[in-house]
Amino acid sequence: MGKVFRFNKDVDTDQIIASQYLLYPTVEEMKAHTFESLDANFASEVKPGDFVVADTNFGCGSSREQAPAVLKALGVRAVLAPSFARIFYRNSINIGLPAIVCDGLYDAVKTGDEISLDMEKGIVTFGDKTFPCTKLPVHLQKILDQGGLISSLDEM
Amino acid sequence: MGMTIAEKIIARAAGLESVHAGEIHTVTLDYLMSNDGTTHLTIDMYNKLRNPRIADKSKLVWIVDHNVPCDSPKTAASQKKMRDFARDNGITFYEGAGVCHQIMCEKHVVPGQLIFGADSHTCAYGALGAFGTGVGCTDYLYGMVTGGSWVMVPETIRFNLTGKLRDRVTARDLILTIIGLIGANGANYHAMEFVGDGMKNLTMSDRISICNLCVEAGAKTALMEVDDITLAYLEEHGGRKPAACFKSDDDAVFEKTYNIDLSTIVPVVAKPHFVDNLAPVDDVKGVKINEAFLGSCNNGRIEDLRLGASIIKGHKVADKVRFLVVPASQEVYRQALREGLLDIFMEAGAMVMNPNCSVCWGSCQGVIGAGEVLISTGTRNFKGRAGDKNSFVYLGSAATVAASAIAGEIVSPYTY
Numbered sequence: 001m002g003k004v005f006r007f008n009k010d011v012d013t014d015q016i017i018a019s020q021y022l023l024y025p026t027v028e029e030m031k032a033h034t035f036e037s038l039d040a041n042f043a044s045e046v047k048p049g050d051f052v053v054a055d056t057n058f059g060c061g062s063s064r065e066q067a068p069a070v071l072k073a074l075g076v077r078a079v080l081a082p083s084f085a086r087i088f089y090r091n092s093i094n095i096g097l098p099a100i101v102c103d104g105l106y107d108a109v110k111t112g113d114e115i116s117l118d119m120e121k122g123i124v125t126f127g128d129k130t131f132p133c134t135k136l137p138v139h140l141q142k143i144l145d146q147g148g149l150i151s152s153l154d155e156m
Numbered sequence: 157m158g159m160t161i162a163e164k165i166i167a168r169a170a171g172l173e174s175v176h177a178g179e180i181h182t183v184t185l186d187y188l189m190s191n192d193g194t195t196h197l198t199i200d201m202y203n204k205l206r207n208p209r210i211a212d213k214s215k216l217v218w219i220v221d222h223n224v225p226c227d228s229p230k231t232a233a234s235q236k237k238m239r240d241f242a243r244d245n246g247i248t249f250y251e252g253a254g255v256c257h258q259i260m261c262e263k264h265v266v267p268g269q270l271i272f273g274a275d276s277h278t279c280a281y282g283a284l285g286a287f288g289t290g291v292g293c294t295d296y297l298y299g300m301v302t303g304g305s306w307v308m309v310p311e312t313i314r315f316n317l318t319g320k321l322r323d324r325v326t327a328r329d330l331i332l333t334i335i336g337l338i339g340a341n342g343a344n345y346h347a348m349e350f351v352g353d354g355m356k357n358l359t360m361s362d363r364i365s366i367c368n369l370c371v372e373a374g375a376k377t378a379l380m381e382v383d384d385i386t387l388a389y390l391e392e393h394g395g396r397k398p399a400a401c402f403k404s405d406d407d408a409v410f411e412k413t414y415n416i417d418l419s420t421i422v423p424v425v426a427k428p429h430f431v432d433n434l435a436p437v438d439d440v441k442g443v444k445i446n447e448a449f450l451g452s453c454n455n456g457r458i459e460d461l462r463l464g465a466s467i468i469k470g471h472k473v474a475d476k477v478r479f480l481v482v483p484a485s486q487e488v489y490r491q492a493l494r495e496g497l498l499d500i501f502m503e504a505g506a507m508v509m510n511p512n513c514s515v516c517w518g519s520c521q522g523v524i525g526a527g528e529v530l531i532s533t534g535t536r537n538f539k540g541r542a543g544d545k546n547s548f549v550y551l552g553s554a555a556t557v558a559a560s561a562i563a564g565e566i567v568s569p570y571t572y
Contacts, residue, residue, distance in 0.1 A: 010340055010341075012538040014518075014536070014538045014539070015539065018518075018540055019222075019517055019518050019519040019541075020519040022222075022519075023192060023222070023223055023231040023234045023235070023519075024230050025196060025230060025233050025237075026197075026200070027197070029230075036545075037539060037540045056341060057340060057341040057374070060340060060341070060374065062193075062276050062536075063275055063276040063278075063290035063292055064193060064194060064292070065194060065197065065274075065292030065293045065294060066197070068292075069197075083341065083344070085344065085374060086344060086374060086376055087290050087291065087292065087371075090291065090292070090295065091292035094292065094294040095292075095294055137180075139180055139306065148294065149294050149295070149298050150201060150294060153205060153297070153298060153301055153302070154205060154206045154207070156207070
């Protein structure tokens with residue numbers, strides 16, 4: 001179980017982590033500024049195991065991998081939305097942060113609600129309601145299961 | 157079934173006779189471009205590998221363009237890491253030469269190539285008939301170590317362009333109109349392909365402007381055919397020759413085709429805070445501005461500067477308005493200098509800056525404050541993009557920006 005932090009549609013990568021922080025030497029130094037312009041308390045309130053739930057086209061804009069990376073560094077368990085922008089989605093899977101396509105969840109929850117995610121079964125549970133998630137294509141699930149793309153480089 | 161340009165380029169990179177949309181293939185990459193936005197993180201990940209190695213360093217191009225000149229000690233440390241690694245590993249490196257995509261077009265990309273760039277606007281290379289796509293540092297690292305990657309073959313949306321843009325209507329107005337039409341997510345995962353009789357009326361600069369912005373509609377890439385205009389550009393810039401020239405087959409399958417008559421396009425802006433929040437310029441006339449920006453990978457080329465200079469010549473920048481003019485490369489800067497354009501801008505009261513991402517990036521130059529309004533030829537206008545989270549960015553063409561800089565408010569590019 002984890003707490004929901006709910007955001008709207010078309011949340012772009014500048015909202016997730018603004019340009020002025022990107023050239024900080026490490027993601028650890030950047031993560032305190034996650035979602036700063038939308039929710040100044042997010043970085044201090046989010047706990048490992050919590051969820052980001054958003055509307056369509058989450059992560060649009062830049063290819064900055066810092067966007068999913070700061071979320072992962074803060075312990076976000078998964079990002080759930082009806083659709084994701086392409087580069088954010090690919091980056092998320094690559095670093096082992098589940099980006100899960102899930103219809104209906106955004107309308108049903110608000111920030112503060114508790115939900116749970118069963119990745120194996122592909123179901124999100126909120127109270128007595130369940131929401132099915134779209135299964136990842138096999139090759140992407142494999143990358144996620146390995147913890148990201150880099151671990152496969154070390155296998156070579 | 158025939159293939160689209162996107163399918164043909166991936167087939168070539170995969171070493172296959174044919175591929176089709178929806179399939180996943182392993183490909184060899186022709187170039188891997190990275191800039192100072194993320195390379196410092198890539199290097200840290202590289203150094204943590206059990207067996208760090210570079211497959212083919214000749215394919216790597218590293219460009220410092222985002223925070224140039226450097227804005228802080230933290231940035232200096234990150235850029236030093238990138239610079240030192242490039243030097244120690246013999247990687248092609250540019251710093252201060254210009255914006256990454258402009259450098260890649262001027263010096264490297266050739267038709268037929270498949271290119272990963274650690275920057276979303278890598279789709280710009282479609283203007284040169286190459287499949288360019290934006291990736292993050294992990295994909296970049298994987299490509300650096302193995303020389304390749306996996307790609308899912310995208311569906312293609314086709315734009316059949318006819319006619320000619322009217323006077324002071326630009327390619328920027330065209331691509332903003334298209335993004336407004338299909339939406340910020342309208343081409344998600346797709347290739348956007350531009351063809352038609354109208355193409356011969358679009359210069360290479362126009363084509364780069366069009367392809368560059370396609371990611372703002374969610375596109376994976378943008379593509380165009382190779383013609384005499386492409387070949388002339390390549391010849392002028394280092395005598396480069398195509399790797400391969402592709403056209404979509406007559407029986408290729410497109411998910412959708414739009415027919416656009418260029419002569420129907422009017423000057424437009426993207427209003428805060430979304431690139432698809434379109435309006436004709438006339439609808440936002442009178443909005444007071446604090447800063448204007450002419451530059452970026454989208455509109456920092458000589459043609460954009462000529463257009464801006466032709467409008468501002470003999471006029472002055474409005475009182476209390478900052479107008480930054482930033483050529484996208486040293487080549488453009490020097491050309492503008494030779495043509496007397498920089499003098500025109502400075503006479504008008506504009507600030508002419510070194511080639512870099514500048515105001516578009518919102519971190520290093522021309523950052524705007526709370527409540528301020530910017531009109532810009534930059535690529536994006538999301539909330540806080542150019543500075544304070546409570547600031548406002550309108551996107552428009554070089555003509556609209558120059559005219560608005562004179563007026564001190566958003567005006568039609570026909571005003572002066």
